[in-house]
Amino acid sequence: MTEPRAEIEALLPLPLATFHILLALADDDRHGYAILQEVARRTGGELRLSAGTLYRSIQRMLEDGLIVERRERPAPEQDDERRRYYGITPLGSATARAEAARLSALVRMARAVGLAPGRA
């Protein structure tokens, strides 16, 4: 399935929180609290999303089709029924990829003028 380029372009650049949430969901479906933990883990505790930022981002990402709410739930013993689980969509993956490409292009440009570590 090819994602419409224009739709992805319109979403870029992604807000930081959105990008991190997409990364957190890249390998697995998670509920909100787990997303927070995953983001904190990935950034070594550097980025601690607040609940408000998280759910506002989630709401917009759902509207934009970057993520979906999963119907299937984990095994009952691990499930907290208050929790909703979110998973990344193909559009979400493509958007995250496009964002990553955009960022690395930026880094290349910075490197070319010696403002970032690594070879020019």
Next chain:
Amino acid sequence: MRAYDVLLRLLPRSFRSEYAEEMRAIFEGRCRDARGPLATALLWADAASDVTSCAARVHLDILRQDLRYVRRSLGHAPGFALTVVVVAALGVGATTAAFSITDHVLVRPLPFPGADRLVQLWQDQGPLAGSRVELSPANFRDWQRMSTSFEALGAFNRGSDNLVGEGEPERLESATLTAEVIPLLGTRPLLGRAFTPEQDREGAPGTLLLSYGLWQERFAGDPGVVGRKLLLDDEPYQVIGVMPRGFHFPRRETRLWRPMRLESAAFERRDDLWLECLARLRPGVSLEKAQAEMRLVTAQLERQYPRENEDVGASVVKLRDQVSRQSRVLLLALFGAALGVLLIACTNLASLFLARALERRKELAVRAALGAGRERLLRQLLTESLLLATAGGLLGVLLALAALPLVARLVPNALPIAEAPPLDLRILAFAALMTLVTAVGFGLAPALRSLGDRGAVGLREGARVGSSSREGLRSLLVVAEVTVSVVLLISSGLLIRALVRVQSIDPGFEPAGVMTLRTTLPMPKYQPIAARAGFCASVLGEVRALPGVTSAGYTSFLPIVMGGGIWRIEAEGYQARPEEGRTASMRYLTPGYFATLGIPIRRGRDVAETDTAAGLQVAVVSESFVERYWPGQNPIGRRFRFGLLGGGAIGVIGSFQDRTVVGVVVDVKVRGLERRSEPQVYLPYRQQPENAMSFYTPQDLAVKHTGDPGALVAALRRIVARADPQLPVADVRTLETIVEAQTAPRRVQVRVLSAFAAVAVLLAGIGIHGLLAFTVASRSQEIGVRRALGARTADILQLVVRHGLRLAVVGVGLGLVLAYAAGQSLEALLAGVSPRDAATFAGAALLAIVTALAGSLLPAWRAARVDPLKVIRVE
């Protein structure tokens, strides 16, 4: 946790229902992890800012979405959007304009600090002489000394001065003030100093303060003006300061102020009433308390001076309340009319929104079925009405601004306030409030109704839109519109009748082709009678020789321009009943004045150049004078004399001897078209008393002419300048202008109220049209069936028109009843026209019915063209 729940309530409901539980769970988790009270406190602070900022953003997101949605949905209905904006603009514009003017004149505090404590004190002379009479200097001094309710009392007097030696001589409205007045008003001069008792006492050199406007116009805002010497009526005065911009006292037109110097002679007579008295209540002293104290003070003075102060009380009146009853009624009527227009505008809007909501019911039902919450839909509808109302409100403020020059002419100039109300936050806030009322009241109600019955009703194919109860509501709105428009029509109709009546009042003279101007002779230069008479004779001699001039004359005061100059009369052979007015207005004049004004001489002769101080003291009187004192008798040769208002005959002071009547003329409306005038007495100008009565020196020149007024005025100015180069020529205008100025406020009233009535009728017509068009559209199937069953075109037309007419008739009926009540309260403005004037009522009713018919025609025609085959096939 309860505190957190409260915080969560800031979030929109749709968001809350989705995520609040989880946010709460996360917060709970963090609370458990928090170590120590400091960490907990930080956590709470963090949560508070997080939830509020999140809530704000989500609300903003929704607003953005809704606006996008509204833009799209209105894009499909540009006609609807435009109509709503225009109707809202009319409503908001009318009320804002009316509010700004009413607020300015009646409500807003006067532009002085602590203005609510400023009062004016008057002598209360009882019902016969009036409860608001000026004070004598002696009484003023005693009131000042004896009362304790006031921080200070000051006296002032209005007048006018000739400013000469600064370019063209000019007559300026002025006032004299005691030193207390300016500090009492809480003001200070912008430049220089105010008056002080020490520097401005009797005998000190003359000083004056300039108004900001005069300073700008005559002296180009030069700060060096302070210290300069100016000539007022030949007397030198030193400018000691300039008052700030926006300082108006006692009237708007006052241009300069001089210190009031009460010489010791002024205190000798207690019945010489000419001072106005301003005072500031002490903090905490009420008007009633001050009034009660003044009763004691005046009672004591009455005991002390039983003859002169007999029955002299005091009235204490807030400076704010010195607005005439007519102005008050007029402004309230205007405001009422504006509210009427707003009401109609709102009903129309409600009707429009209701119709739209019903049309969109299917769409809303679909969206609700797709999961949009009721709250979301409501919010969207409300965003739509708010957006439209805001656009209308902005346009309305522009309309109000455009209308201000017209309505500002209703501001009475006797008040110490600016001419036009300022457009400030207060007015804008009012406009915003009106906009909000319009939007919420009339966007929300229909929205709530249309969302009221949820479920699949709207989804049913071919569902008939508009249940009978909804149509009932809309019919009610239309009836209300017709009612209000009938009330407005009748009110403005009554005012038009009053205007016509006043315009048709015969002033007693012929204003056409008469040019007038004023040359006020300065004293003491013109104190000798020879000098006064010499000036008049020399000017008149030259004026009469001008080509195109048929006659010319001088008088003390032209009619209408000045209503005062009233004296008591004692007529020979007439036994006055007590309590009966025996007064007449007195004027000195030159021969030729009656001919110039076209006042017919009924008997005897005009005054003559030969009527001199040495000859018989004569008078010309008006017909009503004869009727009162010598009814049915020949007045020629009869005698009368003047008396003082306070009682007692003057006797023979100077040349105030008995006067012998030599002529009788037709009465004129001295006090103006709408007021009852005293009988008139005219005295020959050469018989003025020597060195006295300078106030009555003939100063108004009237010239009857044919030809170009511009050339005439230039010639008149040259003639006056030759006679006295220092003398300013003021108030150049035609006699017609003077008479028309009498009806100018009425014409403005009529125009404003008629405009409101026209808007109201138009909106009511649109309302009827809208309702019927909607009914026809939603009942097209029924109409099709009727046609299929054999109804003729005429039947269908009748069906629709009858519906419209029924509503109109109910509205007209209610309107007539309400207009009857409204007319009673307008009575002060009606100049004797009955508030139950049948022709006006009938005319208004007819106009409303015709408008209703016109509004019904198009929908009726559409109904008649319904093709039965088409609509039945859809079914």
